[in-house]
Amino acid sequence: MDDSITIEIVSPDLLRDGAPAHEIVVTLPTFRRPEHLLKTLDSLAAQKTARRFAVIVMENDAAGREGLGAAGPLFSAGTIEGLVLVAHERGNCAAYNAGWQTALARFPAMQHLLVIDDDEWAGADWIDRLVATAEREDADFVGAPQCPVFEAGATESVRRHPVFTAPYTRTGPVPILYSSGNVLIRRRVLEAMGPPFLDTAFNFIGGGDSDFYARCRRRGFRFAWCQEAPVCETTPARRTExxxxxxxxxxxxxxxxxxxxxxxxxxxxxxxxxxxxxxxxxxxxxxxxxxxxxxxxxxxxxxxxxxxxxxxxxxxxxxxxxxxxxxxx
Structure with a gap:
């Protein structure tokens, strides 16, 4: 494993099983949002699915480690299957890369990697709907809505602003995606593209996901949209200014x-x-x-x-x- 990644906590089921059989791995980057991270993890623990899945939390604050402190007990107790790691290089692209690289290395049976952010929470059928769309459309990527939940006082103009508007509204094939906040990626994509997946030049400006999608489209990978698998995204008042x-x-x-x-x-x-x-x-x-x-x-x-x-x-x-x-x- 890369020296920039430290695996801190592994759930008991993974310690017992040298080759875990999870076909789905959910990656969850976190940075100084411990309380909301627990809300995100609660929504994953509440998934109603027969598919076995694991969760990888990528702590991106190597000094403070508030996310590790919040999530650690859930993984240590086996409440959530998976692991918590520290991505020592700051930046969202570095955190994604750490989680995706670890998923490939630690979960040989993984076929679908899902991504959710630590300011989001998912409905109980989120996993099943994304995977079903990927299988039905034979898509390499499946994106879905990130629905902003505004604090009181947000105007209608803010709610309808293009920065908060999803690029698509119907389930089916689409030309490309733009965000990694709610997405499914097939294992074959990660194996073909190889690490580092996201260019860390985008660590602090954003857009590393869009750049990755553009490179994948040029390689011939297919994209789809699942309107029925939204996540809710907490949107603080600062983002309405x-x-x-x-x-x-x-x-x-x-x-x-x-x-x-x-x-x-x-x-x-x-x-x-x-x-x-x-x-x-x-x-x-x-x-x-x-x-x-x-x-x-x-x-x-x-x-x-x-x-x-x-x-x-x-x-x-x-x-x-x-x-x-x-x-x-």
Whole structure:
């Protein structure tokens, strides 16, 4: 195992079984949310499924270890099957990589890897619905909605803002996914792509998942959506403020430009991406007027302007690291 990963706690069933037979492994990264982590784990313990599954919690605060302290007793007692590890390198991509690498190494029977975040909780049929969709559609990835649960006072414009809107609304094949907060990945994908799966250059800006999906699509892997397997996501008041929405929109634009640049880093490719960014910026005032009129929200209307500006900022190396300061995210 990589030196950047330390396995701290293993549930008794895994200690007894040298080759665990779990076909499903749920990976759960955590960073300084011990109380909500327990809520997420409760939702996993309540799954109504005949499929045997294990959980890997990836503690990404090697110094504080609040998540390890909260989750550890559940795994030590065997209440939840699986293990808790510490991913010593900070950043969400590093945490995902640690969990996915461990899942491949420790669970030889695993066929489906699922991901849920420590600010989310799942319904009792979450596992079965994701796996059933993967099998029915013969999909390598299955995404599903992340439904924000806002604190009191959130306006309708905030609730309908594009940063909170799912990319699809119907179950079935889709061209690509964008988020790793609620997703199923087949083992064959991880074996083919190999570690590190997510590029840690995206550790603090986000978008490592989108970059991974783009690379997988170029390799021919298939994507699907399961509308019936949502998770609920706690959305603090900070994320309803205009400054946060603006920063997230700028970041979304920057990430799109960065991923396109990685797909074609040639001089002609860079020129095409710059031309696209300038074109989107030129069109953004008209798109603002159209979207603001349709939604009756100038704040929502600003989204295409912010995305276009974010793309252009990325061309000059200016990308907002929204995850660098977790207390502001």
């Amino acid at each position: 205009f400054s946060w929405l603006q920063a997230r929109s700028l970041r979304n634009g920057a990430i799109s430009a960065l991923i396109e640049r990685r797909a074609d880093a040639s001089p002609s490719g860079r020129l095409k991406i710059l031309a696209k960014s300038l074109g989107l910026l030129a069109l953004s005032p008209w798109r603002f007027l159209k979207l603001a009129a349709r939604t009756r929200s100038p704040m929502i209307g600003l989204y295409p302007i912010h995305v276009a500006i974010g793309r252009l900022m990325a061309e000059f190396g200016k990308v907002n690291e929204q995850y660098r300061r977790p207390e502001q995210n």
